[in-house]
Amino acid sequence: MGNRLIGYGSYLPERVVANQDFEKIMDTSDEWIVTRTGMRERHFARDDETVVDMATIAAQRALDNAGLTIDDIDLVIVANVSAELDFPSVGCQVLGRLGAKNNAPAFDVRGACTGFIYALHCARGFFTSGMHRRIMLIGAEKMSRFIDYNDRSTAVLFGDGAGALIFEHSTSSYSGIIDTVIMSDGTEFDMLHGSPDHHIMMNGPETYKKAVQLMPDAANYIMEHAGITADNVDWIIPHQANLRIIQSCAQRLEFPLEKILVTVDKHANTSGASGVLALAYAFDNDIIKRGQLILYPAFGSGLTWGAALIRV
Numbered sequence: 001m002g003n004r005l006i007g008y009g010s011y012l013p014e015r016v017v018a019n020q021d022f023e024k025i026m027d028t029s030d031e032w033i034v035t036r037t038g039m040r041e042r043h044f045a046r047d048d049e050t051v052v053d054m055a056t057i058a059a060q061r062a063l064d065n066a067g068l069t070i071d072d073i074d075l076v077i078v079a080n081v082s083a084e085l086d087f088p089s090v091g092c093q094v095l096g097r098l099g100a101k102n103n104a105p106a107f108d109v110r111g112a113c114t115g116f117i118y119a120l121h122c123a124r125g126f127f128t129s130g131m132h133r134r135i136m137l138i139g140a141e142k143m144s145r146f147i148d149y150n151d152r153s154t155a156v157l158f159g160d161g162a163g164a165l166i167f168e169h170s171t172s173s174y175s176g177i178i179d180t181v182i183m184s185d186g187t188e189f190d191m192l193h194g195s196p197d198h199h200i201m202m203n204g205p206e207t208y209k210k211a212v213q214l215m216p217d218a219a220n221y222i223m224e225h226a227g228i229t230a231d232n233v234d235w236i237i238p239h240q241a242n243l244r245i246i247q248s249c250a251q252r253l254e255f256p257l258e259k260i261l262v263t264v265d266k267h268a269n270t271s272g273a274s275g276v277l278a279l280a281y282a283f284d285n286d287i288i289k290r291g292q293l294i295l296y297p298a299f300g301s302g303l304t305w306g307a308a309l310i311r312v
């Protein structure tokens with residue numbers, strides 16, 4: 001049993017924060033941020049704008065794109081680590097906001113920056129088993145909630161936003177979510193984690209080293225598993241954490257840079273929303289065409305890592 005992508009939507013908060021805005025409040029520079037990360041700007045939600053607000057807008061846009069209403073969806077999975085409320089899930093709250101009446105289930109996955117791959121993996125399993133027929137996946141994060149403005153090494157790296165994809169059951173195994181792999185290593189959890197006072201704690205250089213090793217490993221693993229090579233892949237959408245990490249992954253995969261989608265300059269690192277926001281950006285700007293094969297590797301806190309192959 002296969003599946004196919006039938007709708008997408010995204011939302012970025014109105015407020016754009018440029019590198020120069022950080023220059024005014026901490027000892028940093030546009031030059032340092034661009035050279036070390038490739039980031040130029042990011043979107044920050046308003047104080048009163050929540051993860052659920054952003055997720056709901058992205059979800060409604062995906063429904064409109066697919067020509068569906070929320071009652072046509074039979075499962076919602078949300079990748080996020082930054083929800084304001086510990087419970088209920090963002091998924092249930094989104095269903096409530098959209099007025100769902102069909103009692104469809106919803107749950108969140110907390111795979112951090114690999115969260116959307118974890119969500120894709122769950123969806124693939126549900127389609128393969130035939131347990132669900134139309135699934136909405138949302139990645140939604142308000143990472144600006146966690147920023148410690150006294151820590152310049154993490155404050156400049158993150159952004160907010162939400163994206164949603166809708167997949168439906170199909171008899172073709174060559175479309176939609178074709179393959180996924182997810183992994184974790186909890187012994188390395190202290191490399192990158194949240195603190196009890198809601199700040200990001202990160203060993204940047206060690207995280208960097210892991211990212212440039214594990215993302216290409218996951219990409220190679222999934223290509224081998226699916227029986228394809230890099231020549232069969234139209235685009236790589238890597239998790240958008242750092243331009244240098246992305247370039248290094250491209251090099252290790254011997255994949256041409258012009259086929260690597262980069263949005264880290266515009267969105268910074270939006271954690272679980274990063275890949276879906278990048279894909280939505282590529283659709284909106286006619287960069288990625290329907291039918292193309294996307295390889296999406298990611299890496300994040302946990303440690304977690306993984307990859308997905310999606311024919312869009």
Ligand SMILES: CC(C)(COP(=O)(O)OP(=O)(O)OC[C@H]1O[C@@H](n2cnc3c(N)ncnc32)[C@H](O)[C@@H]1OP(=O)(O)O)[C@@H](O)C(=O)NCCC(=O)NCCS
Nearest residue numbers: 028029032036113152153156204205207208241242299300
């Ligand atoms: C965070 C990161 C950009 C830092 O780049 P780096 O080249 O490793 O820099 P370092 O941490 O070694 O710091 C180098 C210097 O820059 C300084 N620095 C750190 N942040 C700075 C900032 N925003 N502005 C100016 N200087 C800064 C450091 O204090 C250090 O100064 P020192 O040499 O005087 O001590 C990089 O390590 C990285 O991207 N890591 C991975 C992060 C990531 O992907 N996280 C999410 C995973 S999902």
